[in-house]
Amino acid sequence: MEGQGVRARASQGRRRWWALLAAEVVLIGAMLLDLAFPLPLPSAHGGGAVVLARDGTPLRAFADRKGVWRYPVQADAVSPLYLQALVGYEDRWFWRHPGVNPVALARAAGQALRNGRVVSGGSTLSMQVARIIDPHRRTPAGKLRQLFRALQLELHVGKRGILQLYLDRAPFGGAIEGVEAASWAYLGKPASRLSHAEAALLAVLPQAPSRLRPDRHPDAAQAARDKVLVRMAGLGIWSAADAHDARIEPVVARSLQAPRHAALLAQRLRSGARGAARIASTIDLDLQRVVEDRVAAYFSSLPDRTSAALLVVDNATMEARAYVGSLDLDDNARLGHVDMVRAWRSPGSTLKPFLYGMALDDGLIHSQSLLVDAPQSFGDYRPGNFDTGFNGPVSAADALRLSLNIPAVDLLDRLGPSRFDARLAHAGIRLKWPEGARPNLSMILGGVGARLEDLVGAYAALSRGGVAGRVRYTPGDPRVERRVMSEGAAWIVRDILERTPRPGSPTDLFDTGGRSRLAWKTGTSYGYRDSWALGTTPAYTIGVWVGRPDGTPMPGQYGALTALPLLLEIGGSLPRGRVAGIPRRPASVAPVDICWPLGTPVHLQPAALCHRRMAAWSLDGTVPPTLPERQARAWNAGREDFDIDAVTGQRLSADCQRPHSRRPAAMARWPVLAAPWLTPREREASSLPPLAPDCADDGRARTMALHIEGVRDGATLASGSHAPVRVDVRALGTDDSVRWLVDGRLVAETRGATATSLTFAEPGEHVLTALADGGAWDRLGFSVLAR
CATH class of the missing domain: 1.20.5 (Single alpha-helices involved in coiled-coils or other helix-helix interfaces)
Structure with missing residues (x-):
């Protein structure tokens, strides 16, 4: 044993x-x-991608190399109802079997033998995923291969990995793969917000994607969906009441159309995403849709080949909320593929607010400083105004509001172009100069390249206490912020621009404390190639560019006419629920009453020297006087002290032959180039009294004199035929360059006594002014008769 x-x-x-x-x-x-037969797992970087709005809604989807639209999504971001329907209907034992369910396979084989056809499938989710990643023929050998791949999947990626592959790769008809793409394509919503009926529909759709497509075969799709609902109620996964209510819901699907909002931004983000399949942006989809619709409607009447760019930024975060890179991505005539938000274009006058802000910080000006808008030269540079007219003496605030060129060039000349360029660069406003060019005075009028996104980031500083920022397009973009001007200067510049009357609105009716508190500025580049409008509210900053991407001119189209109306329209469309406080006046800014022509506070000068009184803003307690004139002249602006005879009022010099009862006197002189625009009373108040006959010349008398020859003051002119009136005129008394103005508009330029011909086609009264570089001037009026 x-x-x-x-x-x-x-x-x-x-x-x-x-x-x-x-x-x-x-x-x-x-x-x-x-x-020997490695698992052919799909690459995570297959070329497809989806760019999302800030709420997760797709902005634009990019198909992969095979033309498939796929929106990757994590299982925890999918509705639990869908996961319940998927597992309950397709593979109840998914979480328990090793990839193959022998009982289900045996049952399916027995049913097929008894009925002579396939009655129910025995495939598990693991086997379905195996067939998705490694397609095979429906043969016994193919089935064995599918079983092998299913076991490999279980070994290599596990249950959650298999589920993830199914969520991203299951076929849903057409070029749609994955539940998230299908949910957006057919239902217009994310897979996280599915109802019982919608979850059941998407769970059954991959069984026969072509035959059950809800956009083409809604009846077949509804019948298959109801079968899932009956199964879910029978298994007790869903209540009978939920299943009953879900069956009442009709199958309504949208036609398949890939989303395409903020198309050029999406393309830009995808290019920089290094193969990421899901790219989050900062775009507000509701605002984006409104902006795109308004831009498309607005440009229906503009010249052909016109395009546009528009950017809306949230001032609090510097995140872009709306982005239009071109008018129409598919319009080849408009070069719609060119993203004008980041294209280099001439900025026109849009840099002027930063110049005035820096001039305030440097103590060159206050808000009502006296500037002169009159023809003058800056070396070889002779700028003019957009409308060819001149305004004479203007305040800094009005010069900025009216976008006058001469005062801006004068300020830049004093500040220094290189310094201005460096300070802009430090604040993130990069400028592009022509090859070989250096910072010069033309930059303030657009003689340089700038990008819309940089300008918008800079204009936001006016509502952010002087701090500019780089525009952010994804939540992960770093916050890059630099100070471009002080808080006080930003507040003053914003206050000036906020009070700019809108076109068509009478100045006295304009409500500066109105609905959006929009501070805005326009610009037009040389040759009508670029039209700009930039504006900022306490909450948002908006930038608009209009032009032709190929750089050809658009005569008659300029910032205030072409870009500003769209800016104002978009400003009225900004979200109303957003609360943003109105920027409070900083402690560094204080009100002060000043006088022209000296520009100093009222209380610091005698009343007789105050020719015009104005309410101004001072910065840091500084009230700078009127800027000194750029050229040394016999007659210069400022206060002039002298002695007069107490009896006769005549001026006394230091050397007089007879004794006089001397009394000190003072006079405030205007800048010499402002003289033609002064009232007779102001000219008289700015003139020295005559010198007493017994006194030696003190060199203070104004010696500059100019006389217009060719037409007399008060004349009436008429031609002998129907031809326009022609007048030959010349300026006597100077060897300088002379600029000729008719009704305040520059019409000609001569030197010395050289004659020029002026033509008048329209009848009426006219004013002719001759203004020499040295300050000498003459003015007369005449009339032209109608024939």
Whole structure:
């Protein structure tokens, strides 16, 4: 007996040994098969991508290399109802089986043998995913291959990985793969917000994507969906009441159309995303849609080949909320593929607010400083105004509001172009100069390149206490902020621009404390190539560019006419629920009453020297006087002190032959170039009294004199035929350059006594002014009769 027990134990040991050996052989064989036939897992960087709005809504989808639209989504971001329907209907034992369910396979095989056809499938979710990633023919060999791949999936990626592959790769008809793409394509909503009926529909759709497509075969799709609902209620996963209510819901699907909002921004973000499949942006989809609709409607009447760019930024975060890079991405005539938000274009006059802000910070001006808008030269540079007219003496505030060129060039000349360029660059406003060019005075009128996104980031400083920022397009973009001007200067510049009357609105009716508190500025580049409008509210900053991407001119189209109406329209469309406080006046800014022509506070000068009184803003307690004139002249602006005879009122010099009762006197002189625009009373108040006959010349008298020859003051002119009236005029009394103005508009330029011909086609009264570089001037009026 004992021998038999030994033999039995030996036999049992041998069987265990053979069993272990067999298991090792099977394991080694499986490992070799796994190595020989590696699992063909899809690449995470297949070329497809989706760019999302800030709420997760797709802005634009990019198909992969095979033309498939796919929006990757994590399982925890999918509705639990969908996951319940998917597992409950397709594979109830998914979380328990090893990838293959033998019971389900045997049942399916038995049903097929009894009925002569396939009645129900025995595939698990693992097997379905195996077929998705490694398609095969429906043959016994193909089935074995599918089983092998399913086991590999279980081994390599596990249950959650298999589920993730199904969520991203399951076919849903057409070029749609994955539940998130299908949910957006058919239902217009994310897979996280599915109802019972919608979850059941998307769970069954991959069984026969072409036959059950809800946009083409709604009846078949509804019948298949209802089958899922009955199964879910029968299994007790969903209540009978929920299933009943879901069956009442009709199948209504949208036609398949990939979203395409903020198309050029989406393309830009995708290019910089390094293969990421889901790219989050900062765009507000509701605002983006409104902006795109308004831009498309607005440009229907503009010249052909006109395009536009528009950017809306949230001042609090510097995140872009709306982005239009071109008018129409598919319009080749408009070069719609060119993103004008980041294109280099001439900025026109849009840099002027920063110049005035820096001039305030440097103590050059206050808000009502006296500037002169009159023809003058800056070396070889002779700028003019957009409308060719001149305004004479203007305040800094009005010069900025009216976008006058001469005062801006004068300020830049004093500030220094290189310094201005460096300070802008430090604040993030990069400028592009022509090859070989250096910062010069033309930059303030657009003689340089700038980008819309940089300008918008800079204009936001007016509502952010002087701090500019780089525009952010994704939540992960770093916050880059630099100060471009002080808080006080930003507040003053914003206050000036906020009070600019809108076109068509009478100045006295304009409500500066109105609905949006929009501070705005326009610009037009040389040759009508670029029209700009930039504006900022306490909450948002908006930038608009209009032009032709190829740089050809658009005569008659300029910032205030072409870009500003769109800016104002978009400003009225900004979200109303956003609360943003009105920028409070900083402690560094204080009101002060000043007088022209000296520009200093009222209380610091005698009343007789105050020709015009104005309410101004001072910065840091500084009230700078009127800027000194750029050229040394015999007659210079400012206060002039002298002695007069107490009896006769005549001026006394230091050397007089007779004794006089001397009394000190003072006079405030205007800048010489402002003289033609002064009232007679102001000219008289700015003139020295005559010198007493017994006193030696003190060199203070104004010696500059100019006389217009060719027409007399008060004349009436008429031609002898129907031809326009022609007048030959010349300026006597100077060798300088002379600029000729008719009704305040520059019409000609001569030197010395050289004659020029002026033509008048329209009847009426006219004013002719001759203004020499040295300050000498003459003015007269005449009439032209109608024939």
